[in-house]
Amino acid sequence: DAKTTQPTSMDCAEGRAANLPCNHSTISGNEYVYWYRQIHSQGPQYIIHGLKNNETNEMASLIITEDRKSSTLILPHATLRDTAVYYCIVRAINAGGTSYGKLTFGQGTILTVHP
Amino acid sequence: GAVVSQHPSWVICKSGTSVKIECRSLDFQATTMFWYRQFPKQSLMLMATSNEGSKATYEQGVEKDKFLINHASLTLSTLTVTSAHPEDSSFYICSARDGREGWAYGYTFGSGTRLTVV
Numbered sequence: 001d002a003k004t005t006q007p008t009s010m011d012c013a014e015g016r017a018a019n020l021p022c023n024h025s026t027i028s029g030n031e032y033v034y035w036y037r038q039i040h041s042q043g044p045q046y047i048i049h050g051l052k053n054n055e056t057n058e059m060a061s062l063i064i065t066e067d068r069k070s071s072t073l074i075l076p077h078a079t080l081r082d083t084a085v086y087y088c089i090v091r092a093i094n095a096g097g098t099s100y101g102k103l104t105f106g107q108g109t110i111l112t113v114h115p
Numbered sequence: 116g117a118v119v120s121q122h123p124s125w126v127i128c129k130s131g132t133s134v135k136i137e138c139r140s141l142d143f144q145a146t147t148m149f150w151y152r153q154f155p156k157q158s159l160m161l162m163a164t165s166n167e168g169s170k171a172t173y174e175q176g177v178e179k180d181k182f183l184i185n186h187a188s189l190t191l192s193t194l195t196v197t198s199a200h201p202e203d204s205s206f207y208i209c210s211a212r213d214g215r216e217g218w219a220y221g222y223t224f225g226s227g228t229r230l231t232v233v
Contacts, residue, residue, distance in 0.1 A: 043121070103161075
């Protein structure tokens with residue numbers, strides 16, 4: 001799997017947008033970008049994933065650069081409950097559309113949302 | 116959506132005893148489950164991958180005789196920490212892969228088990 005690089009930590013004011021970057025310059029054509037987050041003492045929670053188009057769901061937006069070498073997770077209106085470690089993971093999906101193999105976690109970005 | 120239930124959420128045991136942690140997929144069949152360990156202020160480290168009906172595959176450096184994994188059904192995997200010692204104290208998390216066709220979300224995680232060995 002392609003290696004990802006994320007900043008160690010970021011701060012964000014409550015109500016503002018949180019933009020979390022991720023570099024994945026060695027990503028290959030069949031690899032998706034996944035984002036998970038882990039709130040303290042809980043299991044990771046799926047946020048969003050994408051291949052090359054920008055994606056949006058009820059939690060966040062994912063912006064992937066045209067060359068797919070980097071992406072940004074956007075939390076449009078951060079709240080105190082969004083304080084967590086955010087993990088960017090690159091993972092392949094097979095031809096049937098299902099993911100397979102193991103998820104490897106890096107160090108992630110510690111996002112702190114303050115009042 | 117896919118739900119994974121992990122039990123217990125926390126456990127305290129005496130050194131030398133064994134502890135079993137259960138991981139259940141509630142609304143899907145999980146042919147593959149993963150066990151992670153997380154020490155304070157560190158990321159998740161994969162311990163082993165278990166496939167229903169077969170032996171688990173352990174990551175390098177993980178003692179298979181100490182961390183027994185059983186995946187006897189499509190909805191249940193168990194991790195048993197045998198002869199636990201204080202250095203085994205950690206946060207253990209399971210993950211189940213939803214293999215439904217087209218279900219690209221793929222991996223759902225349990226809520227974790229905090230093990231403290233005294």
